Amino acid sequence: MTSPPIRAGRTVRVGAGSGFSGDRIDPAELLARHGGLDYLIFECLGERTVAAANARRLDDPESGYDPLLCARMNAVLPHTLPAGTTVITNGGAANPLAAVEQVLRVASRVARRSVRVAAVTGDDVLDLVRRSNPEVWETGLPLSEHGEELVSANAYLGADAVIPALDCGADVVITGRLADPSLYVAPLAYEFGWDLARPHIIGAATAVGHLLECAGQLTGGYFADPVTKPVKGMANLGFPFADVRGDGTAVFGKLDGTGGVLSERTCAEQLLYEVGDPGAYLTPDVTADFSGVQFAQVETDRVAIDGATGRARPDDLKVTLGFRGGWLGEGQISYAGPRALPRARLAAEIVTERLTEVHGLAKDSVSVEFIGAGAAFRGLSTDTEAREVRLRVTTNTDTERSADIVGWEVESLYTNGPAGGGGARRSTTRILAIRSCSIPREYVSSRIHVFEDGQ
Amino acid sequence: MTGHHAPRRIDDLADVRVGDKGDTLIVAVLARDRAGYDYLAEHLSAVRLSAHFGGLVSGTARRSLQPNQLGMVFVLPGVLGAGVTGSPLLDSHGKTLGYHVLELVI
Secondary structure: OOOOOOOOOOOEEEEEEEOOOOOOOHHHHHHHHHOOOOEEEEOOOOHHHHHHHHHHHHHOOOOOOOOOHHHHHHHHHHHHHHHOOEEEEOOOOOOHHHHHHHHHHHHHHHOOOOEEEEEEEOOEOHHHHHHHOOEOOOOOOEHHHOOOEEEEEEEOEOHHHOHHHHHOOOOEEEEOOEOOOHHHHHHHHHHHOOOOOOHHHHHHHHHHHHHHOOHHHHOOOOOOEOOOEOOOOHHHEOOEEEEEOOOOOEEEEEOOOOEOOOOHHHHHHHHOOOOOOOOOEEOOOOEEEOOOOEEEEEEOOEEEEEOOEEEOOOOEEEEEEEEEEEEEEEEEEEEEOOOHHHHHHHHHHHHHHHHHHHOOOOHHHEEEEEEOOOHHHOOOOOOOOOOEEEEEEEEEEOOHHHHHHHHHHHHOHHHHOOOOOEEEEEEEEEEEEEEEEEEEHHHOOOEEEEEEEOO | OOOOOOOOEHHHHEEEEEEEEOOEEEEEEEEOOHHHHHHHHHHOOHHHHHHHOHHHOOOOOEEEEEHHHOEEEEEEOOOOOOOOOOOOOOOOOOHHHHHHHHOOEO
16 A cells, blocks of 8 residues: 655646547547646447446446557657556456456556556446336336346545545456546545545546546647637647646646647636536536636636536436447438539438338338438528438337348439439447436445556 | 517528438537527427428427527437438438528528
8 A cells, every 4th residue: 555645835747648438549649648647538438338248248247448549558658657647547347347348458568667557337227227227317217128138337436536546556446337537526626635525626537537538628628620720730739637636626727749739718618618608517426516616717728717616416326228229220311513402302201101011111111311401400490402412211110130231222212312323321230228316325436456466 | 589580590600510310310509609509599499390300200390498508409310211221312311401501681
């Protein structure tokens, strides 16, 4: 055991290595190499990703961790291990223990010393919810009244689950479902010796974590607009870090020479991102209050944050439920030039009639979109003069075979449909439906598992 | 200053970032300056924005003013209507819908 270093009077630097499962790796490698980080955090789990990882694990018990885990570790461990930077990631997804084995394998190749890797488990509450039968938020019905196969139930763990792993001196900490900001709150609370029961400071740390958790979204990603918000160097977007003080205030930055921009505007946008009530942002750690946050540009690409606070944490933990539904069949084909939309509409009518009349699919299982004519806006506005329209037809069916028919019918428009249809593509994928419930936090107990590569 | 005013396009006053939580679309509208914020705070009500999403909103829309950020957050339940099996739509997260908000004239 190492004793927690109390860092009052200095700052702790936490860096964002990824903002989602499929994120770029080179910005994380740059941060690991040149960032002078105390911690490098990889956020890799969405609601859908954790359910998909569980579904993969059902098919292969050795899988279920983030598909890019090894690639990320290969890129950063050669820098983080010598520098003493601790890596924390929720990329264990549905299988943190299998992920540890992979990380140790990578570490044994790149490290010149023994490496300690810790897994945090306890988020998997599948057996628990099957017994306790909670109400599902989206449907208002007890879990047992849902027909589809429940394949995953993962509770959002908080910072308290990670701190014991840091206390063991782990070089890498791997978790499953952990609330995104908690990935940052844990090392900050550990380094500064904060009591997790002090909501003001944990609320401040949660604001820091919330701003960093989507990585490039703080530095110009999901922000840039060539006319209203031009951003330079987006192919080389720098991921952000924060220098956090013992009072929970911080300065955000990115590496000099990287692309993107870090401004009060990028920070304000990210502060309010996916936050329904900025005065009460619920995490397992705290009810955070961002309404008093103030940003100040202290120099180019450096922004200070102050004013976040919080109140007592919620009693319940949110749980993401994954259900294996049916199959999604998809077909797409393009029409361009004069009467592009009318021809695409005719094609949609033909396919829909074929699917229902010839193949016997239910009409309400068929969904039609006209990409290029306003499909993204869900019928709220349509461009009837679009120069190019791509028809997309999907079906949601019980079997792979019947789902596959939609792609077939779209493809057959080549020779049986409107003039000038081209570029048909088809796919069939398994549907995972995501829903949520909550369970009392005392039902959930996390534990850590520490492994050491014996160099 | 109610009553007559020259209609303004959101795109000329503000930036928008949207996010999803389940079936709910969360819309952050951030004015580019104080005057824009005051204008939006007066004219862009939750009811007005909800109407811009027509029949897609299935519950009561809420607005929360965030003057520190010259911003406001709208919660629009049901817009991402995934139903029981998940949305089959190409942009199931509704990431593109922020630019639908920018087209609104108030």
